[in-house]
Amino acid sequence: MRESEERFRAAFHQAAVGIAHVARDGRWLLVNQKLCDIVGYTPEELQLLTFQDITHPDDLNADLKYIDQVLADNIQTYSMEKRYFRKDSCIVWVNLTVSLMREPWGEPKYFISVIEDISERQAALRERKQWEEQIQASLLEKEVLLKEIYHRVKNNLQVISSLLNLQSAYINDKHDLAIFRQSQQRIASMALVHEKLYQSHDLARINFGEYIRDLVASLFSAYEVNEDTIALAINIDEHVFLGLDTAIPCSLIIQELVSNSLKYAFPAGRNGTIYIELKKTYEHQITLIVSDDGIGLPSNFNFKNIASLGWQLVDALTNQLSGNLNIQGASGVECQLTFTLI
Template sequence: MTKQKEMEEQIATSLREKEILLKEIHHRVKNNMQVVSSLLFMQARSTQQPEVRDILLESQNRIRSIALVHEKLYQSEDFKRIDYKDYLEKIAHHIFESYQISPGTILLKVRSEDVFLSIEKAVPLSLIINELITNSIKHAFPKGLSGEIRIDFSLENSRYRLIYQDSGPGIPDKGAIEKPDTLGMQLIRGLAGQLNGTVRYETYQGFGYIIEFPA
């Protein structure tokens, strides 16, 4: 019994050490990405060229969306999954801040079940959401126009479903969605492929996307 107890204690100690190491890894990854994100933001503020500024801000937001995943993992008791409901609101508000959206200009409505995602699913989905919100800010609500963004995230029949809508004018040419030539739209389709998911464009009162992928 003594040897068995010693082995159990050794296993428990080993697991604690691995948890500490994993937590430290997520913390360092988050910090390194924060540094890169800050450098991109500083560069964006220093340039006088609007097109260059937009490219740098978009890159900064992509990095930040990944960093937030690692931050949530670092703060979580479970280092394998994150509470995605809380993450959704955080990443959306960060993007609003980076584009200096005045409070109340764009109303954000997030409705999500208590869903926990692994890092393998959280990172691609986070980048997709970043691209969708960025697209809405640039094209649906340019120059400070007001509007509304809705994000619904749920789990149904072992499949996750993300419904994204904005109240902008929409996209009159559906071919631009089916054969996207912008980096953002190409990223959305490529990242959905990483999730083994499907992407469907829907016309609501504005622009809408439905993305589904297996749990």
């Protein structure tokens, strides 16, 4: 029996973690050397104190609440991270595990506390938190800067559009004036992309369905379209978000295709409908359809052989997107663009 007790005491005092027997009122009854090393007191000094005396006040209520639950036999044991005050007044973080020893007849005898010093871990966590806060602050700063860039680019494009508008007042040739107007519309479509990016919660992407509605509305206004004559039908997947490098070429393609429909599909007051569809056909593939039920295209139509700047732009922008453009013009015109999101 004595040998067994000696082995217990040896293991108790040589343990790699702090171990203590604690009375119900919080007095330290028995402590090992590791615990003394953690809190900086000698065994004799600790035994004159209670655990409440060296517990950080912000952690004490939680500790006492757990003790009440253990004494009421609601829980068998508990663990928590808490702070002790060392003898030198420094704070040490520990992981505390507590269980209750009872007399054979069930009366609470004392608590067994296992205390592990986790100050280094807490310091690492604090350092990581500070690092994350610095990253968040840096990201916020970059978001503000990026918003300002989008805002300034939009404003500069609007200035260019206004200059073209002023210059157009000195142009008498109707053909040259139409070129100026088309250039203004192209600039406006790019400015709208930057405006949407500026307003977006995700500064890297915009909801392209929302953008299309605004773009087409501005085109209908620019061409003074009578909505009783030419109707607009839109079927858009609201979950399509495009980044700047994709949104601008895609927007310019829509600009050209819708403009062509407005200019040529419905001559002499002919009624009709312009239809726009945007959807994800596969996980990373986008299909854009712009069609009308107008007069259609000549049977020998090949947009690659046409000297029109608009069709040349559509071809160049399709290549920029690494997309495929299929045009059908036997009955009305349907342009189907497919491209893969990168």
